[in-house]
Amino acid sequence: MAAPGDTYERELKYLLSGDEKAIAKMVKTCDETETQAYGSMKDFPFMVIRAAGSLGVDLVALRWDFSFPIEVKSSENDVLYMSKNARLVEQANRMMEDCDRCHIIPIYAYRLKGVRGDPWRIFTMPSESRLRGRAALLKERIPKLDVSKGGNFVMRWNDGMKLSELLSYVGMSNYDDRE
Template structure:
Protein backbone atom coordinates (compact mmCIF):
# COMPACT_ATOMS: atom_id res chain seq x y z
CA UNK A 1 0.00 0.00 0.00
CA UNK A 2 2.86 2.39 0.86
CA UNK A 3 4.29 1.96 -2.64
CA UNK A 4 1.04 3.36 -4.07
CA UNK A 5 1.59 6.66 -2.26
CA UNK A 6 5.26 6.68 -3.20
CA UNK A 7 4.20 6.43 -6.86
CA UNK A 8 1.63 9.19 -6.27
CA UNK A 9 4.26 11.56 -4.88
CA UNK A 10 6.80 10.56 -7.53
CA UNK A 11 4.33 11.40 -10.30
CA UNK A 12 4.01 14.90 -8.85
CA UNK A 13 7.72 15.54 -8.41
CA UNK A 14 8.65 14.37 -11.92
CA UNK A 15 6.26 17.01 -13.24
CA UNK A 16 3.64 14.70 -14.70
CA UNK A 17 0.55 16.86 -15.48
CA UNK A 18 -1.72 13.88 -14.80
CA UNK A 19 0.07 13.22 -11.53
CA UNK A 20 -0.30 16.81 -10.34
CA UNK A 21 -3.96 16.93 -11.37
CA UNK A 22 -4.63 13.69 -9.49
CA UNK A 23 -3.40 15.01 -6.13
CA UNK A 24 -4.94 18.48 -6.54
CA UNK A 25 -8.33 17.35 -7.84
CA UNK A 26 -10.19 18.71 -4.79
CA UNK A 27 -7.91 21.73 -4.25
CA UNK A 28 -8.91 25.30 -5.06
CA UNK A 29 -7.60 27.15 -8.13
CA UNK A 30 -4.76 28.91 -6.30
CA UNK A 31 -3.49 25.65 -4.78
CA UNK A 32 -3.63 23.92 -8.15
CA UNK A 33 -1.70 26.76 -9.80
CA UNK A 34 1.06 26.54 -7.18
CA UNK A 35 1.37 22.78 -7.55
CA UNK A 36 1.46 22.99 -11.35
CA UNK A 37 4.71 24.96 -11.18
CA UNK A 38 6.59 21.68 -10.79
CA UNK A 39 5.75 20.85 -14.41
CA UNK A 40 8.07 23.67 -15.46
CA UNK A 41 10.90 22.64 -13.09
CA UNK A 42 10.60 18.86 -12.54
CA UNK A 43 12.81 16.40 -10.67
CA UNK A 44 14.35 13.08 -11.50
CA UNK A 45 12.90 10.80 -8.82
CA UNK A 46 14.13 7.29 -8.11
CA UNK A 47 12.96 4.79 -5.53
CA UNK A 48 15.46 3.58 -2.94
CA UNK A 49 17.00 0.18 -3.67
CA UNK A 50 15.52 -1.36 -0.53
CA UNK A 51 15.10 -1.16 3.19
CA UNK A 52 18.73 -2.15 3.68
CA UNK A 53 19.94 1.27 2.48
CA UNK A 54 20.00 3.20 5.75
CA UNK A 55 19.24 6.90 5.43
CA UNK A 56 18.22 6.75 1.77
CA UNK A 57 14.49 7.20 2.40
CA UNK A 58 11.83 5.82 0.08
CA UNK A 59 12.49 8.27 -2.76
CA UNK A 60 15.42 10.37 -3.92
CA UNK A 61 14.52 13.57 -5.79
CA UNK A 62 17.30 15.12 -7.87
CA UNK A 63 17.49 18.35 -9.87
CA UNK A 64 20.41 20.52 -10.99
CA UNK A 65 20.12 22.91 -8.05
CA UNK A 66 18.85 20.68 -5.25
CA UNK A 67 18.33 17.07 -4.16
CA UNK A 68 16.87 15.36 -1.11
CA UNK A 69 15.88 11.91 0.18
CA UNK A 70 12.21 11.54 1.13
CA UNK A 71 10.63 9.19 3.65
CA UNK A 72 6.95 8.65 2.75
CA UNK A 73 4.34 7.99 5.43
CA UNK A 74 0.66 7.32 4.66
CA UNK A 75 -1.76 7.22 7.57
CA UNK A 76 -5.36 7.67 8.70
CA UNK A 77 -4.20 9.41 11.88
CA UNK A 78 -3.03 13.01 12.03
CA UNK A 79 -0.20 12.14 14.40
CA UNK A 80 2.44 9.46 13.95
CA UNK A 81 4.88 8.76 16.77
CA UNK A 82 8.33 7.40 16.01
CA UNK A 83 9.76 4.48 17.95
CA UNK A 84 11.79 1.37 17.25
CA UNK A 85 12.31 0.94 13.51
CA UNK A 86 10.71 4.26 12.57
CA UNK A 87 12.97 6.13 15.01
CA UNK A 88 15.96 4.34 13.49
CA UNK A 89 14.82 5.55 10.06
CA UNK A 90 14.72 9.13 11.35
CA UNK A 91 18.18 8.91 12.92
CA UNK A 92 19.61 7.32 9.75
CA UNK A 93 18.16 10.14 7.63
CA UNK A 94 19.62 12.71 9.99
CA UNK A 95 23.02 11.01 9.97
CA UNK A 96 23.20 10.86 6.16
CA UNK A 97 21.95 14.43 5.90
CA UNK A 98 24.80 15.61 8.13
CA UNK A 99 27.34 13.44 6.33
CA UNK A 100 26.39 14.54 2.82
CA UNK A 101 25.07 18.07 3.38
CA UNK A 102 21.52 17.05 2.40
CA UNK A 103 18.11 18.08 3.69
CA UNK A 104 16.13 14.85 4.27
CA UNK A 105 12.35 15.19 4.18
CA UNK A 106 9.26 13.41 5.43
CA UNK A 107 6.19 13.47 3.17
CA UNK A 108 3.06 12.61 5.15
CA UNK A 109 -0.11 11.58 3.29
CA UNK A 110 -3.33 11.77 5.32
CA UNK A 111 -5.95 9.37 3.96
CA UNK A 112 -9.59 10.34 3.51
CA UNK A 113 -9.17 14.13 3.49
CA UNK A 114 -10.19 16.58 0.77
CA UNK A 115 -7.90 19.25 -0.61
CA UNK A 116 -4.12 18.94 -0.32
CA UNK A 117 -3.64 15.73 1.67
CA UNK A 118 0.19 15.86 1.71
CA UNK A 119 2.35 17.58 4.32
CA UNK A 120 6.13 18.04 4.22
CA UNK A 121 8.62 18.21 7.09
CA UNK A 122 12.41 18.54 7.15
CA UNK A 123 14.80 16.51 9.25
CA UNK A 124 17.00 18.91 11.23
CA UNK A 125 20.62 19.09 10.02
CA UNK A 126 23.29 21.68 10.67
CA UNK A 127 25.50 21.91 7.57
CA UNK A 128 23.24 23.12 4.74
CA UNK A 129 24.54 25.71 2.26
CA UNK A 130 23.33 27.69 -0.74
CA UNK A 131 19.74 27.47 -1.96
CA UNK A 132 19.05 24.43 0.24
CA UNK A 133 19.87 26.50 3.31
CA UNK A 134 17.49 29.25 2.18
CA UNK A 135 14.74 26.74 1.46
CA UNK A 136 15.17 24.97 4.79
CA UNK A 137 14.25 28.14 6.67
CA UNK A 138 10.78 27.96 5.16
CA UNK A 139 10.15 24.30 6.03
CA UNK A 140 8.87 23.05 9.39
CA UNK A 141 10.89 20.46 11.30
CA UNK A 142 9.24 17.44 12.84
CA UNK A 143 7.57 18.71 16.04
CA UNK A 144 8.69 17.33 19.37
CA UNK A 145 6.71 15.48 22.02
CA UNK A 146 6.83 16.53 25.67
CA UNK A 147 9.92 14.43 26.21
CA UNK A 148 11.68 15.87 23.15
CA UNK A 149 11.08 13.02 20.70
CA UNK A 150 10.38 14.00 17.06
CA UNK A 151 7.05 12.89 15.60
CA UNK A 152 4.77 13.68 12.66
CA UNK A 153 1.79 15.98 13.11
CA UNK A 154 -0.11 16.58 9.89
CA UNK A 155 -1.51 19.91 11.09
CA UNK A 156 2.01 21.30 11.57
CA UNK A 157 3.42 20.29 8.18
CA UNK A 158 3.82 22.40 5.04
CA UNK A 159 1.15 21.63 2.40
CA UNK A 160 2.60 20.03 -0.72
CA UNK A 161 1.38 22.78 -3.07
CA UNK A 162 3.24 25.41 -1.00
CA UNK A 163 6.33 23.22 -0.93
CA UNK A 164 6.26 22.89 -4.72
CA UNK A 165 5.81 26.63 -5.09
CA UNK A 166 8.93 27.22 -2.98
CA UNK A 167 10.92 24.59 -4.90
CA UNK A 168 10.01 25.83 -8.32
CA UNK A 169 10.77 29.51 -8.01
CA UNK A 170 13.55 30.82 -10.23
CA UNK A 171 17.08 30.60 -8.85
CA UNK A 172 17.20 34.41 -8.83
CA UNK A 173 14.40 34.35 -6.27
CA UNK A 174 16.49 32.22 -3.91
CA UNK A 175 19.38 34.67 -4.24
CA UNK A 176 17.07 37.60 -3.59
CA UNK A 177 15.62 35.85 -0.53
CA UNK A 178 19.09 35.13 0.84
CA UNK A 179 20.12 38.78 0.32
CA UNK A 180 16.96 39.96 2.08
CA UNK A 181 17.59 37.67 5.06
CA UNK A 182 21.19 38.85 5.31
CA UNK A 183 20.24 42.53 5.14
CA UNK A 184 17.59 42.04 7.83
CA UNK A 185 20.10 40.27 10.05
CA UNK A 186 22.58 43.14 9.58
CA UNK A 187 19.89 45.71 10.35
CA UNK A 188 18.90 43.86 13.52
CA UNK A 189 22.57 43.68 14.62
CA UNK A 190 23.07 47.40 14.00
CA UNK A 191 19.89 48.23 15.90
CA UNK A 192 20.94 46.06 18.84
CA UNK A 193 24.37 47.71 18.89
CA UNK A 194 22.80 51.19 18.82
CA UNK A 195 20.50 50.33 21.71
CA UNK A 196 23.46 49.00 23.73
CA UNK A 197 25.37 52.25 23.13
CA UNK A 198 22.37 54.36 24.13
CA UNK A 199 21.92 52.35 27.33
CA UNK A 200 25.62 52.74 28.14
CA UNK A 201 25.44 56.50 27.59
CA UNK A 202 22.38 56.76 29.84
CA UNK A 203 24.20 54.83 32.56
CA UNK A 204 27.23 57.19 32.33
CA UNK A 205 25.04 60.30 32.50
CA UNK A 206 23.19 58.88 35.46
CA UNK A 207 26.46 58.29 37.29
CA UNK A 208 27.59 61.86 36.54
CA UNK A 209 24.44 63.46 37.95
CA UNK A 210 24.91 64.54 41.61
CA UNK A 211 22.71 62.97 44.24
CA UNK A 212 19.65 64.94 45.29
CA UNK A 213 21.09 65.75 48.73
CA UNK A 214 24.23 67.15 47.07
CA UNK A 215 22.09 69.46 44.95
CA UNK A 216 20.34 70.79 48.08
CA UNK A 217 23.67 71.25 49.89
CA UNK A 218 24.97 73.37 47.01
CA UNK A 219 21.89 75.57 47.19
Protein backbone atom coordinates (compact mmCIF):
# COMPACT_ATOMS: atom_id res chain seq x y z
CA MET A 1 0.00 0.00 0.00
CA ALA A 2 1.34 3.43 -0.93
CA ALA A 3 2.14 6.03 1.72
CA PRO A 4 -0.49 8.81 1.91
CA GLY A 5 1.71 11.39 0.17
CA ASP A 6 2.68 9.01 -2.65
CA THR A 7 -0.74 9.41 -4.26
CA TYR A 8 -0.25 13.14 -4.72
CA GLU A 9 3.40 12.81 -5.73
CA ARG A 10 2.28 10.47 -8.50
CA GLU A 11 -0.60 12.76 -9.45
CA LEU A 12 1.75 15.72 -9.85
CA LYS A 13 4.31 13.60 -11.70
CA TYR A 14 1.70 12.47 -14.21
CA LEU A 15 0.28 15.98 -14.64
CA LEU A 16 3.68 17.52 -15.35
CA SER A 17 4.58 14.58 -17.60
CA GLY A 18 1.56 15.27 -19.80
CA ASP A 19 -0.30 12.05 -18.97
CA GLU A 20 -3.67 12.34 -20.72
CA LYS A 21 -5.63 10.30 -18.14
CA ALA A 22 -4.26 12.31 -15.20
CA ILE A 23 -4.98 15.59 -16.97
CA ALA A 24 -8.52 14.54 -17.92
CA LYS A 25 -9.23 13.58 -14.31
CA MET A 26 -7.76 16.83 -12.95
CA VAL A 27 -9.65 19.20 -15.24
CA LYS A 28 -13.13 17.78 -14.52
CA THR A 29 -13.81 20.60 -12.06
CA CYS A 30 -11.43 23.22 -13.50
CA ASP A 31 -12.43 26.34 -15.38
CA GLU A 32 -11.45 26.88 -19.03
CA THR A 33 -8.19 28.72 -18.28
CA GLU A 34 -7.04 26.03 -15.83
CA THR A 35 -8.02 23.30 -18.30
CA GLN A 36 -6.01 24.91 -21.11
CA ALA A 37 -2.96 25.27 -18.86
CA TYR A 38 -3.05 21.62 -17.78
CA GLY A 39 -3.62 20.60 -21.40
CA SER A 40 -0.42 22.38 -22.44
CA MET A 41 1.54 19.65 -20.70
CA LYS A 42 0.43 17.21 -23.41
CA ASP A 43 2.42 19.18 -25.98
CA PHE A 44 5.27 20.45 -23.79
CA PRO A 45 5.71 18.00 -20.91
CA PHE A 46 8.43 17.82 -18.32
CA MET A 47 10.44 14.72 -17.70
CA VAL A 48 9.64 14.07 -14.05
CA ILE A 49 11.73 11.84 -11.83
CA ARG A 50 10.50 10.61 -8.47
CA ALA A 51 13.28 11.06 -5.95
CA ALA A 52 13.88 8.96 -2.86
CA GLY A 53 14.94 9.85 0.64
CA SER A 54 13.23 11.51 3.55
CA LEU A 55 15.50 14.55 3.44
CA GLY A 56 15.67 14.88 -0.32
CA VAL A 57 12.97 16.14 -2.64
CA ASP A 58 9.97 14.24 -3.95
CA LEU A 59 10.18 15.07 -7.65
CA VAL A 60 12.59 16.62 -10.10
CA ALA A 61 10.97 18.23 -13.16
CA LEU A 62 13.23 18.67 -16.20
CA ARG A 63 12.64 20.40 -19.49
CA TRP A 64 14.78 22.33 -21.93
CA ASP A 65 13.73 25.71 -20.49
CA PHE A 66 12.95 25.08 -16.80
CA SER A 67 14.06 22.51 -14.27
CA PHE A 68 13.40 22.39 -10.55
CA PRO A 69 13.21 20.13 -7.52
CA ILE A 70 9.73 19.79 -6.04
CA GLU A 71 8.69 18.92 -2.52
CA VAL A 72 5.06 17.76 -2.41
CA LYS A 73 2.81 18.39 0.58
CA SER A 74 -0.89 17.64 1.00
CA SER A 75 -3.42 18.36 3.69
CA GLU A 76 -7.09 18.81 4.47
CA ASN A 77 -6.12 22.09 6.18
CA ASP A 78 -5.37 25.20 4.17
CA VAL A 79 -2.39 26.14 6.38
CA LEU A 80 0.61 23.89 6.91
CA TYR A 81 3.03 24.76 9.71
CA MET A 82 6.37 23.09 9.11
CA SER A 83 7.45 23.75 12.70
CA LYS A 84 5.08 21.00 13.87
CA ASN A 85 7.54 18.41 12.58
CA ALA A 86 11.32 18.69 13.11
CA ARG A 87 11.93 16.56 10.02
CA LEU A 88 10.04 19.09 7.85
CA VAL A 89 12.16 21.92 9.23
CA GLU A 90 15.40 20.03 8.52
CA GLN A 91 14.13 19.04 5.08
CA ALA A 92 13.22 22.63 4.18
CA ASN A 93 16.55 24.00 5.38
CA ARG A 94 18.50 21.39 3.43
CA MET A 95 16.47 22.03 0.28
CA MET A 96 17.03 25.78 0.53
CA GLU A 97 20.78 25.35 1.10
CA ASP A 98 21.15 22.92 -1.82
CA CYS A 99 19.11 25.10 -4.19
CA ASP A 100 20.99 28.27 -3.17
CA ARG A 101 24.31 26.52 -3.72
CA CYS A 102 23.25 25.30 -7.17
CA HIS A 103 21.31 28.45 -8.15
CA ILE A 104 18.02 26.68 -8.86
CA ILE A 105 14.44 27.38 -7.81
CA PRO A 106 13.11 25.24 -4.96
CA ILE A 107 9.42 24.45 -5.46
CA TYR A 108 6.87 23.42 -2.87
CA ALA A 109 3.65 22.01 -4.33
CA TYR A 110 0.77 22.02 -1.85
CA ARG A 111 -2.28 19.86 -2.65
CA LEU A 112 -5.40 20.77 -0.70
CA LYS A 113 -7.74 17.80 -0.42
CA GLY A 114 -11.42 18.11 -1.31
CA VAL A 115 -11.16 21.23 -3.49
CA ARG A 116 -13.02 21.82 -6.75
CA GLY A 117 -11.00 23.46 -9.50
CA ASP A 118 -7.21 23.57 -9.33
CA PRO A 119 -6.30 22.00 -5.95
CA TRP A 120 -2.53 22.62 -6.32
CA ARG A 121 -0.67 25.70 -5.11
CA ILE A 122 2.97 26.45 -5.80
CA PHE A 123 5.48 28.23 -3.57
CA THR A 124 9.19 28.86 -3.49
CA MET A 125 11.39 29.67 -0.53
CA PRO A 126 12.53 33.15 0.47
CA SER A 127 16.18 33.27 -0.46
CA GLU A 128 18.97 35.62 -1.43
CA SER A 129 20.18 33.20 -4.12
CA ARG A 130 20.82 34.91 -7.44
CA LEU A 131 19.32 33.28 -10.48
CA ARG A 132 19.69 34.26 -14.12
CA GLY A 133 17.44 34.51 -17.15
CA ARG A 134 14.05 32.83 -17.17
CA ALA A 135 14.70 31.15 -13.82
CA ALA A 136 15.10 34.57 -12.17
CA LEU A 137 11.84 35.80 -13.72
CA LEU A 138 10.01 32.67 -12.64
CA LYS A 139 11.34 32.91 -9.08
CA GLU A 140 9.98 36.47 -8.81
CA ARG A 141 6.49 35.36 -9.93
CA ILE A 142 6.11 32.45 -7.51
CA PRO A 143 4.88 33.36 -4.00
CA LYS A 144 7.36 32.74 -1.18
CA LEU A 145 6.64 30.60 1.85
CA ASP A 146 5.79 32.68 4.89
CA VAL A 147 8.19 32.66 7.80
CA SER A 148 6.78 32.57 11.33
CA LYS A 149 8.05 34.71 14.22
CA GLY A 150 10.05 31.66 15.28
CA GLY A 151 11.74 31.48 11.87
CA ASN A 152 9.83 28.45 10.60
CA PHE A 153 8.17 28.10 7.21
CA VAL A 154 4.39 28.27 6.85
CA MET A 155 2.38 27.41 3.73
CA ARG A 156 -0.94 29.16 3.33
CA TRP A 157 -2.72 27.47 0.42
CA ASN A 158 -4.73 30.61 -0.38
CA ASP A 159 -1.51 32.60 -0.86
CA GLY A 160 0.07 30.20 -3.37
CA MET A 161 0.15 30.32 -7.15
CA LYS A 162 -2.21 27.92 -8.87
CA LEU A 163 -0.31 25.12 -10.57
CA SER A 164 -2.30 25.94 -13.70
CA GLU A 165 -0.92 29.51 -13.59
CA LEU A 166 2.63 28.17 -13.35
CA LEU A 167 1.97 25.83 -16.29
CA SER A 168 0.52 28.70 -18.31
CA TYR A 169 3.57 30.85 -17.54
CA VAL A 170 6.14 28.19 -18.46
CA GLY A 171 4.06 27.44 -21.55
CA MET A 172 4.78 30.93 -22.86
CA SER A 173 8.27 29.82 -23.89
CA ASN A 174 8.99 30.17 -27.58
CA TYR A 175 9.36 26.57 -28.70
CA ASP A 176 9.89 27.60 -32.31
CA ASP A 177 12.95 29.72 -31.51
CA ARG A 178 15.93 28.16 -33.26
CA GLU A 179 18.65 30.30 -31.66
